Amino acid sequence: xxxxxxxxxxxxxxxxxxxxxxxxxxxxxxxxxxxxxxxxxxxxxxxxxxxxxxxxxxxxxxxxxxxxxxxxxxxxxxxxxxxxxxxxxxxxxxxxxxxxxxxxxxxxxxxxxxxxxxxxxxxxxxxxxxxxxxxxxxxxxxxxxxxxxxxxxxxxxxxxxxxxxxxxxxxxxxxxxxxxxxxxxxxxxxxxxxxxxxxxxxxxxxxxxxxxxxxxxxxxxxxxxxxxxxxxxxxxxxxxxxx
Amino acid sequence: xxxxxxxxxxxxxxxxxxxxxxxxxxxxxxxxxxxxxxxxxxxxxxxxxxxxxxxxxxxxxxxxxxxxxxxxxxxxxxxxxxxxxxxxxxxxxxxxxxxxxxxxxxxxxxxxxxxxxxxxxxxxxxxxxxxxxxxxxxxxxxxxxxxxxxxxxxxxxxxxxxxxxxxxxxxxxxxxxxxxxxxxxxxxxxxxxxxxxxxxxxxxxxxxxxxxxxxxxxxxxxxxxxxxxxxxxxxxxxxxxxxxxxxxxxxxxx
Numbered sequence: 001x002x003x004x005x006x007x008x009x010x011x012x013x014x015x016x017x018x019x020x021x022x023x024x025x026x027x028x029x030x031x032x033x034x035x036x037x038x039x040x041x042x043x044x045x046x047x048x049x050x051x052x053x054x055x056x057x058x059x060x061x062x063x064x065x066x067x068x069x070x071x072x073x074x075x076x077x078x079x080x081x082x083x084x085x086x087x088x089x090x091x092x093x094x095x096x097x098x099x100x101x102x103x104x105x106x107x108x109x110x111x112x113x114x115x116x117x118x119x120x121x122x123x124x125x126x127x128x129x130x131x132x133x134x135x136x137x138x139x140x141x142x143x144x145x146x147x148x149x150x151x152x153x154x155x156x157x158x159x160x161x162x163x164x165x166x167x168x169x170x171x172x173x174x175x176x177x178x179x180x181x182x183x184x185x186x187x188x189x190x191x192x193x194x195x196x197x198x199x200x201x202x203x204x205x206x207x208x209x210x211x212x213x214x215x216x217x218x219x220x221x222x223x224x225x226x227x228x229x230x231x232x233x234x235x236x237x238x239x240x241x242x243x
Numbered sequence: 244x245x246x247x248x249x250x251x252x253x254x255x256x257x258x259x260x261x262x263x264x265x266x267x268x269x270x271x272x273x274x275x276x277x278x279x280x281x282x283x284x285x286x287x288x289x290x291x292x293x294x295x296x297x298x299x300x301x302x303x304x305x306x307x308x309x310x311x312x313x314x315x316x317x318x319x320x321x322x323x324x325x326x327x328x329x330x331x332x333x334x335x336x337x338x339x340x341x342x343x344x345x346x347x348x349x350x351x352x353x354x355x356x357x358x359x360x361x362x363x364x365x366x367x368x369x370x371x372x373x374x375x376x377x378x379x380x381x382x383x384x385x386x387x388x389x390x391x392x393x394x395x396x397x398x399x400x401x402x403x404x405x406x407x408x409x410x411x412x413x414x415x416x417x418x419x420x421x422x423x424x425x426x427x428x429x430x431x432x433x434x435x436x437x438x439x440x441x442x443x444x445x446x447x448x449x450x451x452x453x454x455x456x457x458x459x460x461x462x463x464x465x466x467x468x469x470x471x472x473x474x475x476x477x478x479x480x481x482x483x484x485x486x487x488x489x490x491x492x493x494x495x496x497x
Contacts (some may be wrong), residue, residue, distance in 0.1 A: 025414050064324050064497050080492075084327035095322035099256065111249035112326045 013076035015040045015159050015191045016061055021070035023056050023215075030056040032215035033070070038191065040158070043182055043205050045223070046195040047238055048212035054195035055092065057212070058161045061193070062089035074159065085113070088157035092164040094144040098137030102130055102147060106154065113155050121154035124185065128177075141168035149177060153185040162194045166201065174201050181205065203234040211241045218242060246328050247336060254310055254340030261306060265348050269295050273355045285368045292356040296349055300392065303345030304399030310337040311404050315411065320497035330492025334484065338400045345396050376454060376461055383451040387468065398480055402428055405487040411495040432483075436475045443471035 016038040023031040031053045046054045059065040063079030074083040110116040128146035145168040182205045211219040219241045276288040314320040410421030452463040
């Protein structure tokens with residue numbers, strides 16, 4: 001099945017442009033000829049099973065891994081220091097220093113990203129139920145997942161890359177957190193690329209979806225258009241396209 | 244706060260535990276040596292208090308390795324590398340933090356030895372006649388000695404970081420590649436350095452005086468240092484730094 005629905009904004013370069021992207025790990029191809037254009041202001045769902053290449057794609061966009069072949073452009077530039085100023089990358093695993101307190105960490109991030117707003121961070125800390133003096137290492141897995149969101153949402157990054165943001169968060173809190181992602185805490189014209197397995201819960205927030213299977217795009221398009229065209233929910237499509 | 248300063252302070256904080264452990268070990272050694280002044284002789288015990296300066300040189304190198312290894316081990320490398328600072332900024336912050344730890348521990352060792360020396364009259368010993376040495380003529384030696392040791396620590400630090408990063412370019416056999424890379428790098432930098440220094444042997448030599456103990460007691464003896472060796476050393480240090488920063492920024496996988 002191949003349905004592609006893209007909406008192009010001619011005035012600015014796409015937020016992300018991947019052209020024939022290949023990433024090899026030894027003999028395995030994690031990404032195998034991916035072409036993808038993501039326009040600004042969208043919430044993009046990156047959907048796929050484990051090993052489908054979601055994390056690799058996010059890391060390449062974040063500038064943490066280099067492609068084996070093909071080109072990557074973020075805001076019209078190759079990933080580097082300049083693109084990192086405008087990107088917030090929230091990895092799946094806890095990526096922060098255990099010895100830092102929550103407030104120290106926010107201050108540390110602020111020294112690199114002047115777009116981080118302390119007032120917003122305070123509101124988000126309360127919203128997520130985190131204390132400023134708690135050590136990162138003492139936080140539970142769920143709290144660490146919330147901390148990532150506090151750090152990411154406190155910034156006015158143009159592009160936010162979230163790798164499994166709901167992992168470790170208890171089911172009752174997920175809807176609230178997803179709403180925070182796309183609701184009151186989201187910056188104007190901010191682009192979100194969210195990789196997740198939790199298709200059912202995250203489906204309502206996606207403007208655009210990309211289904212990845214074995215390093216290739218199996219299906220991509222506007223979420224609303226795909227639903228209308230196929231008569232299926234994203235969860236149903238997930239099962240159908242990727243099985 | 245400036246990005247580099249923030250990162251440097253983070254690295255210093257990450258070095259706190261090893262620093263405190265080393266201070267405790269140095270202090271413990273000095274206390275042990277104080278109890279041995281009667282059996283070993285006061286000046287032997289005092290001289291032994293300077294011994295930690297030797298392993299500290301290696302600690303400076305090892306600390307640079309640990310600071311970078313811990314990022315991958317603890318899974319913080321993706322966060323660190325997602326910050327908008329160049330690979331050279333990250334490498335130099337770690338190198339500088341390891342260097343600072345080495346300087347601080349060396350100064351603490353020297354300070355304890357200084358106290359040991361100053362306390363000699365309390366144990367009924369005369370101070371050594373160090374004041375007979377012409378300090379104005381010793382300055383060149385002290386400068387060259389301190390710069391040489393500092394350079395060795397920085398060189399070791401950058402080799403340590405470079406070898407680790409080379410192992411992170413690929414996703415398999417990281418440790419094997421790091422080990423092989425360290426052996427190759429040490430071989431290439433020493434052999435290549437010797438060869439290049441030989442080519443540049445026409446450059447003038449630096450002469451200085453170094454203290455020496457002989458039959459006439461403490462005296463100053465003339466020594467020479469080839470400028471070519473210094474030039475090659477600095478060149479290798481700069482090249483290794485540039486390569487390590489480039490790998491950290493562009494090629495390492497995290």
